[in-house]
Amino acid sequence: MKTILYARVSTSDQTAAHQLTQAQAAGFSIDDVVTDEGVSGVSTRLAERPQGRRLFDMLRAGDTLVVRWVDRLGRDYLDVSDTIRDFMRRGVIVRTVINGMVFDGATKDPMLQAVRDSLIAFMAALSQAQAEALKEAQRAGIAHAKAQPDARQKYRGRKPSYERKQFEAVGEMLQLGAGLTEISRATGLSRATIWRMKEHPSSCESALAAWGL
Template sequence: MKTVLYARVSTKDQTAAHQLTQAQGAGFAIDEVVSDEGVSGVTTRLADRPQGRRLFDILREGDTLLVRWVDRLGRDYEDVSDNIRHFMRRGVVVRTIINGMVFDGATQDPMQRAVRDALIGFMAALSQAQAEATKEARRAGIAYAKANDTDGAKFKGRKPSYSRQQLEQVQAMLSAGISVTEISRAISVSRQSVIRIRTDPASSVAALERWGL
């Protein structure tokens, strides 16, 4: 039995190494890291990603598939929920670093299975909603930055104290109902920055765009 960390990174400030460090910091012992880099999570199905496809070949009954959040496992609600159920049917336990979610197919109790399946559906829908919100915030941020570009000379303002990856992590954790204080502590972003991202995601993205981050 082994624990495989699947890391999907799509921007230049995201790295598989960072996600590995985050997993180890949460107490997970990782046997293997499978990483897709430069792959969009909102346009490419898990089975269509070069390394995502490997997961279907290497994972066996009793193994654990670890991901930062369930959105790593597909491009939309249907893809995420189908993949989680596929791995559970094969006896693979799916776990998340954020919020410590656990999905497995061990239980045979109908009520427990119903609750588990409802939770899978909710998490998958939440991931898709967050992906759509992130895309919209990015579009709004770019528009905001362009609208405030006077004669091509951008006033950048204060450099953001968070990276694009941290912004995405904050948004995902806020969607999961995690408190501002817990988010700040977990990913080393100030409470003020977390509150700013929650209150005005468009300008938070715009700040990254102005600084080319």
């Protein structure tokens, strides 16, 4: 029986190495790492990703699939919930690094199954909601920057001390309920910067857009 970490890496997220470090710090002993790079979790189902297909071929009954959180599997409600249930039917145990969630087919009690399935549905829906909220903040920030008179010639303000991938990673972690100190350690940003992102996401997005970042 193997423990396999699946890492999805996009321009807005952590590296595979970071996700492996997080998993090991949480006590997981990882036998293999499967990574998809530059793949959208919103528009591309897990089974359609190059390494996602490999993952389905690799996992056997009794194996454990580890992901940082369910958003690594996807950002679409139906895709995420169907994927987790498919793995459970195969006898695969799905575990998350964040929150330490465990999904398997061990329980036969209908009430416990109902609770488990409700939790899967909630986490899958939350994953999609986070993606939609992040995109809305981006659209609002870009629209605000473009609406300014003489946007190309006006003073752009101080250049942001953060990159877009940091801004988006902070947004994801805030949605997951992470604290300022935890996010600061993970992203290398100051607590003050993270607080601004939390309280004024559109303004932070506008600053990135003004500088073409």
